[in-house]
Amino acid sequence: ALAGGGILLPIGIQYRGYAQRTDERVEPFTLAFRKPPVLNPVRSDSNTDYYEIAMQIAQVEILPGRRTQIWGYNGIFPGPTIKQRKHRQSVVRFINNLSINTSVHLHGMPSLPQYDGYAEDLISPGFYKDYVYPNSVASIMWYHDHAIGKTSFNAYMGLAGMYIVQDDEELNLPLPSGDYDIPLIIHDKTFAANGSLIFDDQAQHSVMGEVITVNGVPWPRMEVANRKYRFRVLNTSISRSYKLALSTGNDITVIGTDDGLMPRPMNTKDMRLGMAERYDLIIDFSKYSIGTQVELQNLGLPNNDNTGNTNKIMRFDVVRSEVDNSSIPSTLRNIQFLSESDAVRTREFVFDRSNRMWLINDKGWDKNRVDANPQLEEVEIWRLRNTSGLWFHPVHVHLIEGQILDRNGQPPFVYERGLKDVFYVGENETVRIIGKFKPNIGKYMYHCHNMVHEDHDMMSQFEVGQGGIDPMSAPPKPLPA
Numbered sequence: 001a002l003a004g005g006g007i008l009l010p011i012g013i014q015y016r017g018y019a020q021r022t023d024e025r026v027e028p029f030t031l032a033f034r035k036p037p038v039l040n041p042v043r044s045d046s047n048t049d050y051y052e053i054a055m056q057i058a059q060v061e062i063l064p065g066r067r068t069q070i071w072g073y074n075g076i077f078p079g080p081t082i083k084q085r086k087h088r089q090s091v092v093r094f095i096n097n098l099s100i101n102t103s104v105h106l107h108g109m110p111s112l113p114q115y116d117g118y119a120e121d122l123i124s125p126g127f128y129k130d131y132v133y134p135n136s137v138a139s140i141m142w143y144h145d146h147a148i149g150k151t152s153f154n155a156y157m158g159l160a161g162m163y164i165v166q167d168d169e170e171l172n173l174p175l176p177s178g179d180y181d182i183p184l185i186i187h188d189k190t191f192a193a194n195g196s197l198i199f200d201d202q203a204q205h206s207v208m209g210e211v212i213t214v215n216g217v218p219w220p221r222m223e224v225a226n227r228k229y230r231f232r233v234l235n236t237s238i239s240r241s242y243k244l245a246l247s248t249g250n251d252i253t254v255i256g257t258d259d260g261l262m263p264r265p266m267n268t269k270d271m272r273l274g275m276a277e278r279y280d281l282i283i284d285f286s287k288y289s290i291g292t293q294v295e296l297q298n299l300g301l302p303n304n305d306n307t308g309n310t311n312k313i314m315r316f317d318v319v320r321s322e323v324d325n326s327s328i329p330s331t332l333r334n335i336q337f338l339s340e341s342d343a344v345r346t347r348e349f350v351f352d353r354s355n356r357m358w359l360i361n362d363k364g365w366d367k368n369r370v371d372a373n374p375q376l377e378e379v380e381i382w383r384l385r386n387t388s389g390l391w392f393h394p395v396h397v398h399l400i401e402g403q404i405l406d407r408n409g410q411p412p413f414v415y416e417r418g419l420k421d422v423f424y425v426g427e428n429e430t431v432r433i434i435g436k437f438k439p440n441i442g443k444y445m446y447h448c449h450n451m452v453h454e455d456h457d458m459m460s461q462f463e464v465g466q467g468g469i470d471p472m473s474a475p476p477k478p479l480p481a
């Protein structure tokens with residue numbers, strides 16, 4: 001079948017049962033770990049850094065000895081990491097050298113509506129758009145495709161990258177830094193025998209890859225010293241969530257959530273990582289002797305395909321001893337949490353499905369409809385109710401830095417007690433969140449971050465205030481001939 005603008009890709013083929021699984025073609029923990037490159041600005045002035053990223057087709061080696069055609073930001077998967085200081089502005093020129101329409105969303109920052117990667121605000125082939133980011137939040141973010149109805153396919157083909165903003169307060173903490181501060185971008189894929197990607201959304205349900213990649217490498221092996229490391233973990237999978245745990249049964253220390261550092265570190269033995277969630281973690285290898293192998297495992301979750309090697313993510317091999325001058329302070333950041341009494345109203349959103357479509361309050365996406373209209377600076381409680389039985393929905397609300405009040409009436413997991421923009425609504429769960437609608441007026445989307453659900457049609461929008469800028473009002477420009 002021809003799909004996605006002329007790329008030959010086997011869509012929906014029945015590869016299970018007779019084909020050799022891709023996870024049998026690559027041995028876990030044999031390939032070397034790597035970090036995505038950090039992008040340099042093309043120029044800078046007193047308050048702004050200017051970057052350029054081209055979306056393009058590339059042939060890359062993901063499985064050893066095989067070529068895989070991807071769509072990559074600058075031709076790589078994942079895309080280059082942008083690292084920025086808080087309040088220094090970034091202008092990123094995203095150039096569309098592909099043959100499909102794209103839209104780029106910076107996930108995790110309150111961007112102006114016309115720069116937010118609005119799903120209908122498409123960059124056509126041969127056009128570019130300068131996205132302006134204020135970098136008003138110090139956190140782990142990511143930029144990814146958000147094209148209307150095509151997000152799952154485009155992101156699966158490779159259009160995703162990390163974006164880190166740091167502030168002085170964070171940089172002054174004695175946390176592991178430099179070579180010990182490492183992105184882990186987790187993403188699952190399935191490959192045909194010749195290396196090409198197989199996109200099988202199982203009739204608009206979910207894409208479950210057989211191969212777990214970290215920073216684009218299948219089940220990598222990373223050599224570490226016997227000290228603390230900081231890992232910035234991001235799940236860019238289309239539909240797979242993970243339950244992270246260490247094979248040694250030791251604690252993982254969580255220091256940050258989607259929207260920055262937590263007030264204080266929290267320890268956990270395992271944690272759910274839904275699509276688009278970010279967690280800032282510390283793993284302490286000082287308790288292990290040289291030669292120890294520590295696996296980062298996926299304990300599996302209901303309604304994910306938990307077969308094959310999908311229970312493995314990567315392995316840390318403790319190979320050398322080093323002095324560790326870093327530490328984890330007991331206070332990381334001061335957050336003014338909202339309380340229920342700050343809210344002016346409660347809204348309810350029901351996540352369900354009908355006739356192969358995924359809906360919010362029985363409705364799909366309509367760019368001319370607005371389903372909530374909070375005023376600027378108002379605080380609201382949103383009740384996210386999952387009535388779709390065994391499905392789970394990590395719900396993303398653009399713009400806000402929210403908090404989870406409770407899940408099925410119980411307090412959120414210890415690792416969720418920070419600011420978030422993705423709220424894991426598991427099977428038969430009702431999650432109450434609270435957030436303030438600031439700093440911009442305008443239209444913003446909210447949706448399930450199972451991108452297959454998002455595309456088929458579990459997405460809507462709210463409008464903050466009145467008279468906001470039309471998100472379609474800054475159209476992309478053609479590339480000079």
Ligand code: C2O
Binds near residue numbers: 398447
């Ligand atoms: Cu990460 Cu609306 O997306």
Ligand code: CU
Binds near residue numbers: 448
């Ligand atoms: Cu969903």
